[in-house]
Amino acid sequence: MKLPRAEYKEIVRWTEHLRPTRQCMKMLKERFPNHSQSTLLSIFSLEYQKRTKRTISRHHAPDVIESHYQRYLSEGKAHPTAPVLLELANEVDLSPALMARIILDRFLQDLEGGMPSKTVLNSMLKEPSLIPDQILANNIYQCTINDCCYGPLVDCIKHAIGQEHEVLLRDKLKERNLSFLDENQLRAMGYDKTPDIILEVPIAVEGRIVHWIESKASFGDDHSHRTYLNEQFWSYWNRFGPGLVIYWYGFIEELDCQRDRGILLKDCFPTDIVTLCHAAQQDQLPQEPE
């Protein structure tokens, strides 16, 4: 779904005070019933990440960590079954998953008498049963499953969604009988930059030539689009010519301004594909964006 910038800003403004919890997501959805849940969630997630980046350093100061840890210890002792860590995270306005990481990190320092390795930390976050302390394990678990922006669960979901859309894209291409090379084939051939799809025979979408397609299972906002342009899209253009980016969860309409330069944005698989064969032009598939 393409959002005019004004509309996008309204959503962003409204998400400013939201926490990354299910309840908040429900509120957001009720406030903007015309927008799809995925789009809203993606916008919020991006905004929340920005917010976190601004504030995270505050929580990484040693004295702050120490005070969080001490509070967890004392309250955890008092109420062993209560979700004290989740409440603490909400109270200090930090992502629960990140709070869990900070506390676990601090805990492991005491346990091992030094900085714990990243792999150990990550594996324990992924699998809290590995944590020697039962109460802490419960708290960590509560934090990760109640965070819709950070944490191993969210990472996993995001990755799966990404994969899903790539598969979806490939299926659509096969359906249209368009031959292509995918990322893995490209890597095997030694390409230095690999979009998701390179079309062996270019197509035209809305009158623009398309050589490659990149699938993004997220919302295209200013920040992420700028980063992608610099790190990926222009690099693809530099090697393969003009191409198409699909932001499956929509994007800010105004960002689609590089069409003349050879980067076309879409929020769904394009319906008006023109190929070199006149005959194939007509069999357009009915396609619902969301």
Added chain:
Amino acid sequence: MAALLESLLLKKVDVNTVVDWLKNLEEHDKLSLSKPGVTVHKQEFVPFLLNFLRDQSSQALTHGPATPAKTPSRPRPAAQTQGFTDRRGCRSAGGAGSRSASRIQLFSPATSVSPDTEMDASQKGRRRSGAGGGGGGGGYSRISEQVSPPSVGQLNFNNLEDFPPVGSSPVSPVASKPSRRINPTPVSAERPHSKPKTCFTSTPFRKLSSPPSGGEVLQEERELLKREKTKRAQQVSSPLPSSLDPCTPTKSGLRTGSKVTPDLVFVLSCFAENLVPNIFLELFFVMQLLTSQSPHTHDDDEQESLCAVNSGVQLIFISPSKYCFIHKHLLLSCVRLVAHLDKCTLRLLAENERVASFSPGLRDRLTQAQDRSTATVNTLVLYFSTFIHSVPFRPATDNRSNFGSDKAFHTFKKQRDIFYEVLREWEDFHMEPGWNFDAALGSRIRGMMSQLTSAGNHSHFARLFLKQLVQMCKGPRVNSSPGDTPDTDLLGMLGADSLGRLKRLEERLIQPHGVVGPCPPPSFPGHQEFFRDFLQTASCCQLNQHLQDSLCQQLLQLDEVSILSPPASIGEGEEEGDGDMEHQRFTSVLLLARLLAKFLGFISFLPYQTSERPSREIQETAVALRSKSVPVLDVCAVLSNSVRRRRTILTVPWLVEFLSMLDFIRRMLLGRSGEMCYLNKLLMVSVLGWLFQIPVIPEDIFFTSEFTEVAKLEDSNTSGAGLDCIPLVGQQLLYTCCPFLGEFRKLLAAFVSGSTAKSGGIIRKITPTSAELRDTPAANRSQQKLQVDLEQAFFHNQPPSLRRTVEFVAERIGSNGVKHMKATLVSELVERGEKMLRDGLELPNSNPSKLNDSICAQLCDAGLEAMARATRYNSRFYKQQVLTTSENITKRLATEKACSWLSANITALIRREWKTRYDRVMKALG
């Protein structure tokens, strides 16, 4: 020199003799006149003549390229003053001064330094320094000044400052030249366009490097001139100018143009035989005269000439009209050449009232030529996709296995992205005021270079750089940036053709438009500027070396490339079909070679570039030093090889591009010869002419005929079909390679619109015409355009060999298709025709010839209809996959080729076949 000229003017020497002498390479360098002791060097004579012409017509020439103004002769006073002070002993070698003076005088006198007692030391010094253009308006006038009677002797008739005050000359009516007295303002300050002019239209020819015989010649000249002068003075005093005197023609002679005087014949011959270095410069000069805004109309001719005669100052040519008269003849003699200019120029020329009044015949010929002319200035000849592509990544050359290390591979990955980032930024900002290439991009580019060096990736980058250069700049004109036009979508809808036209219109409307003359300086238009600035900023010797190697190799390969189709396909009698292919291939090769050569020249001579011409001492040292090193390109070898193989039409234009980048020191010798088709020749003449006007090219090259040897070589080896004899150059290619030809149009247009310098430029008249109705709807056309784009895009990311294969196969299949059509369709139609004929003849009172006509027309119609059906029938295809796509493109191309040939020729074919059949039937019937 002057002696010879004088002899010519007085018919003492046969014009043809002199022309033959000038033309003939084998003959003796010196021409001995009937008078003993008078010898003239060939190489000096033409410059002398040209200077003389300039000099004489300077009074009429009131507006130059930079000042199409009513205020006449503004440049002149300053220039003359400079020349004057120069002569007074100021030692300043005055490069600028003499240059601005030399629109009037193109060449400095070719006379050599001589032990001349009359000449003071400073004068000699100045001459030797090679800047002696300006002095007193040229050698001729200087001499005349020295020998004329005292009353007029102090006058430099070209010097306005020196003009006698009003009324001092008893018979000179002041009113005849009122405008000449308008306050002479300095030239340089107010003329923004004057730079190219001072550089090119008016490069004074320097003193020849090898001074010929010396003093006697000069002395002799002087004597002759003195005599001539007195003779003139006598004639002047006689009330009736003798009609026999070539120099003072009667009014009737002027009006009707019935008399062609020997001097004219001579000048004309020089032009016609290509004895001048740049025919276009001379033509431009003529057109300037034609458009000069003289205050006199033709009705004033009589008075004008009388005044001039009476003033006793002018020697030979009398009035502006007279110059026009002369130059009209020049135009006539060059009409074959002029006829190849673009339509618009021809129209303007034909509509010029002076041309009309002098010679209606000329006007008619121009009008005729107009109909044949196809070129319009700034035309995009070839179809170039409006989209600018990047250089495709090809695993075969670009993947990890082509790099020495992982580090090198990943560094280059970044380099590529930075390169395009810089390019995009340049596209976006370079037109903005105050934007500076080095300041904005310099550090990034230099950082990139140092990284390249540490990774040793220069060869990879050089390849990327060159490919991108070719991709962006090979076309005749690529619009500067894709973001420029806000309504690209709309333009895209109109299709490539209309798009080009709209672009042109846009250009015409927004371009500041000055007349810069027919010899603009070498330039880097469009994206070329980016690549030049990049190289300058990068200033990386490793990169330059890699580029040089690669450019050299590519150029020599291109020079050898086969343009002609394989002989098999020529021999089939389908010559019409193949010519077009050759044409395209040649155009493409030529444009590419010119681009590469320019950059090779740029890189090769970059280390030696100086903004000022170095002093003689520095020059000599440098010459001594550099004569030891091997030049990057052996120009002479390439050239002689090309002459031998008759491929100069391809080689010379690119060599010219290469040489146009020369620094001041490098000297080369150029030659040319060979029988060629006219437009081919024209291209050569114009590019060469341009080259000869560039200041770094030593002027004497043209006049020292060093190419005899080369010519001999050519005679000895004429085997094999060369390119030179095939009409490969179209009018459009000519204009693409020589954009300066468009200057003629500008000049004439300026005259027509009666523009003034005060308004700051030329007022353009654009006549709105209603849009043509197209048979195909807009949507359909944009679809077609998209299909073409897709096809281009498809080939873009495939190896080039695929495209070549497809083209080759399509060519063969197409030709087979044509044969098939001939065998089936045409013979079927002719059969049908025979039946109709026989039926018709059986009818009472039938008229065979009428019947013939009607049947023939019917058959042709039927043929065209069948064609249309065949075209539709043939375009059914396709599935995906690379192979299928190629196959389909091949099919399409083949169909297209066959159909286009057939549709162009089917009528003629049917007519021919039908004619034979008709004759046979009629014969059989008795």
